[in-house]
Amino acid sequence: MNPKPEMELLRAMTLALQEASLHIGRTAPNPPVGATALGAGGILLATGAHEQPGTPHAEVVVLDRCRAENIQVDTLVVTLEPCNHFGRTPPCTDAIIAAGVRRVIYGVRDPNPRVAGGGIEKLLAHGIVVEQIDASKRDECDILIQPFRKRITTGRPFVTVKTAHLPGGSMIPPFGRKTFTSPASIRFAHELRKRSDAIITGSGTVLADDPLFTVRAVADHPDKKRLLVIFDRRKRITPAWEAAASSRGFEIIRHDDIEAALDDLGSRGCLEVLVEGGPSLAQSFLLQGLWDRHVRIEQGRSALEPDIIRTVLPTAGTETAPAASV
Numbered sequence: 393m394n395p396k397p398e399m400e401l402l403r404a405m406t407l408a409l410q411e412a413s414l415h416i417g418r419t420a421p422n423p424p425v426g427a428t429a430l431g432a433g434g435i436l437l438a439t440g441a442h443e444q445p446g447t448p449h450a451e452v453v454v455l456d457r458c459r460a461e462n463i464q465v466d467t468l469v470v471t472l473e474p475c476n477h478f479g480r481t482p483p484c485t486d487a488i489i490a491a492g493v494r495r496v497i498y499g500v501r502d503p504n505p506r507v508a509g510g511g512i513e514k515l516l517a518h519g520i521v522v523e524q525i526d527a528s529k530r531d532e533c534d535i536l537i538q539p540f541r542k543r544i545t546t547g548r549p550f551v552t553v554k555t556a557h558l559p560g561g562s563m564i565p566p567f568g569r570k571t572f573t574s575p576a577s578i579r580f581a582h583e584l585r586k587r588s589d590a591i592i593t594g595s596g597t598v599l600a601d602d603p604l605f606t607v608r609a610v611a612d613h614p615d616k617k618r619l620l621v622i623f624d625r626r627k628r629i630t631p632a633w634e635a636a637a638s639s640r641g642f643e644i645i646r647h648d649d650i651e652a653a654l655d656d657l658g659s660r661g662c663l664e665v666l667v668e669g670g671p672s673l674a675q676s677f678l679l680q681g682l683w684d685r686h687v688r689i690e691q692g693r694s695a696l697e698p699d700i701i702r703t704v705l706p707t708a709g710t711e712t713a714p715a716a717s718v
């Protein structure tokens with residue numbers, strides 16, 4: 393028995409979300425976007441994503457694939473409302489109209505105040521059926537573009553503060569160590585780096601740990617260049633340390649003021665930034681309310697007990713349930 397059309401749309405959106413997720417951390421200043429093309433009867437034709445700035449948008453990626461094989465697209469499922477403006481690439485709405493697509497299913501509207509709504513209206517004006525995906529999938533589409541939404545509406549990037557804690561709560565590693573969490577926690581921390589456009593740290597961390605700040609525990613985006621923002625009013629970090637960090641691919645920026653740093657990072661196009669400082673810098677971000685997500689990695693109480701990763705959101709006020717045990 394064939395599945396119901398709605399199930400096919402949900403499945404197509406899941407594929408589009410998965411494709412888009414592969415490129416989180418690579419698309420700034422653009423949002424990650426995924427799309428899936430379905431043929432008549434809901435047959436899966438192609439799925440793809442926007443990979444990095446200057447490359448085709450997700451809708452065009454899948455439409456081009458179908459055109460190359462001479463296949464007519466019936467329904468295009470896309471995580472974000474198709475754009476209707478000329479940027480580095482022509483409007484996706486034009487490509488959708490030209491391809492003779494019958495129906496477009498989108499996840500969320502474009503939050504960019506300069507273009508909001510224009511895509512849907514234009515498609516409707518050309519007789520294309522336009523519908524929003526079922527509510528059960530909208531949240532995932534919304535979470536995907538949270539950092540883009542933050543930057544486009546406030547001018548500042550989405551800020552994740554990551555802190556690791558010993559069972560007693562301290563962030564200071566045991567004598568002679570730089571890290572104390574499990575290999576799985578370290579992989580998770582490197583995933584956070586991978587999706588970030590900038591790493592933010594303080595002089596205390598650099599002097600104590602001499603961290604590399606590179607993505608090593610997971611495969612990084614091959615061509616990614618990140619900013620490394622250093623807070624060091626007393627100028628204790630040496631030019632030699634900065635030169636070594638530059639040779640690892642970082643562009644180094646110094647800042648003394650958190651708000652000015654976030655404005656600067658937003659204007660440079662960063663969508664997501666990761667604070668990897670010691671207790672002093674981490675608390676500064678948290679106490680000033682200049683954060684969007686606090687990831688607390690808590691070391692297990694014994695070698696047999698897994699670490700716990702808690703994700704704390706500013707709106708929640710208190711900690712959410714553990715996100716994962718690793």
Ligand SMILES: NC(=O)c1ccc[n+]([C@@H]2O[C@H](COP(=O)([O-])OP(=O)(O)OC[C@H]3O[C@@H](n4cnc5c(N)ncnc54)[C@H](OP(=O)(O)O)[C@@H]3O)[C@@H](O)[C@H]2O)c1
Pocket residue numbers: 554555556557562563564565570593594595596597598600601623624625626627628647648649650668669670671672673674676
């Ligand atoms: N467990 C973890 O997650 C974790 C992560 C990183 C580091 N650590 C540990 O933390 C320890 C170092 O702690 P820490 O607190 O000294 O390091 P830190 O927070 O990385 O750096 C502190 C420095 O950052 C600057 N800073 C902090 N807040 C600021 C603000 N609001 N505005 C401007 N500048 C600001 C100051 O530099 P100036 O004094 O020059 O102005 C301050 O001395 C080390 O033992 C390290 O191993 C732990």
